[in-house]
Amino acid sequence: MRADRLMTIMILLQNRGKMTAKELAEELEVSDRTILRDMDALSTAGIPVVSDRGKDGGWRLVDNFRSQLSGLTMDDLKSLFLFPSGKVLEDLGLHSGALDTRQKLLAAIPGTFRGEAEAIWERIHIDSSTWRASKENLDALKTVQQAVWESKKLTILYEQADGEQNERVVEPLGLVAKGDTWYLVAIRDSEFRNYRVSRIHKAIVENETFIRPANFILAGYWEQSKEEFIQRLPAYDVQVEIHPSVMKRLYFTSKFVQVIKKESSSPDQWIEATLRFNAEQEAVEYIVGFANKMKIIAPKDLKSKVVSLANSVIDFYNEL
CATH class of the missing domain: 3.30.70 (Alpha-Beta Plaits)
Structure with a gap:
């Protein structure tokens, strides 16, 4: 899409300083003429792009233009660059494009912070998977995820801990990855419930939508639910x-x-x-x-x- 390409051009110019139309065309796999039209579109949108002529010429942003994030602190930077496990993103179908997401973040933050941000990226990697690859069945995850995004009711065939299977209709509120195990947080019969996605043998997204509870915060609910589960464990x-x-x-x-x-x-x-x-x-x-x-x-x-x-x-x- 053109909008994505225009955003990528801005990011490339922010990160590299100056690029020729040919370099941009090769990077984005389009023609030189398309790049020229894109530059006109950026200028019309108020983005300060200019072209320098000569041997060392090329397209650049005026005055080191940055779409800065206001109020950014070092702790904020650390949080932004500590990405979750690639396995988690892969399960959700979020695959990296040609330009890494962190490159986009680097382009957006103030220049005084870029060195620190790159240092965090180079020094910390988070792998939340287990040593042995999970063999859990995640065939239903994509369907469950769709229902979560669209706030639509979900009919699931669920296997309980004792092996018994039964069908139920739930209102899906969110997904939680604990290690490499996925859980669905949903409402059933006016109560919050947690379902292990690997035990969902069939999932159907219904046409009927539902209204999410006011002030529901997934992370806060999960921490409380986890603590209550631990307290119920026999000792x-x-x-x-x-x-x-x-x-x-x-x-x-x-x-x-x-x-x-x-x-x-x-x-x-x-x-x-x-x-x-x-x-x-x-x-x-x-x-x-x-x-x-x-x-x-x-x-x-x-x-x-x-x-x-x-x-x-x-x-x-x-x-x-």
Whole structure:
């Protein structure tokens, strides 16, 4: 589209200072004549573009013209240039064009800040994906996203945690990426609900629109919802003594265990700690994995359950 091309010309001239019509034509894959017509259009719109003749000539913006952002601080710059994971943008279908978005930002900010902005870009990269690529089914994401943008009701076939599937009509308010997992925030039966997009097996955008709740802020709702979910999680605490040789494993063995207390000691002494699990069975299986490097202090009845599981493993392999 011509409007996009005119904006790109402005950005290129802002970033590079001066370019010939031929250079612009090659960059934008159009003819020299098209560039000349575009320059006339920019001048008519009040953009101060001029052409310098001669060997070092070319098109430039008068007086280093910048479409500056007012009131920009260094913290603002850091926020602008700390882009989310490319995987998140790809899931949403937001692919980078020929000119990187950050190049456009560089063109728009005051010249005194450009060096700092480039430094942030070069020094920090955010990758919010997990080490192992997600295998979740995101076939419905595009349809869900359409309903979110258009504020239209959405009929979904949703699979619950127990595997049961049922159809429901929801009012989609927004999408949230947590790690590489997508959630739909929606209203159903006048209540806010969270749906894991990978469990949506079918989605149909209805023609009927809905009115978003006044003053609804997606980020604020999500933080509150997340905190309430954490508070509802069951907690099973176990006091143990841990051999120092396996302390590093403690933080990498399971994503479900939480170390809520650890008593410091000398390097050759056992370390007292309190571990928090979601359930007793999780604690039993976790502790068995550390063999003779973890002792149970409390609850005392947990010892017999760990011994029972260990014996069942021994009996199983003796019979093979």
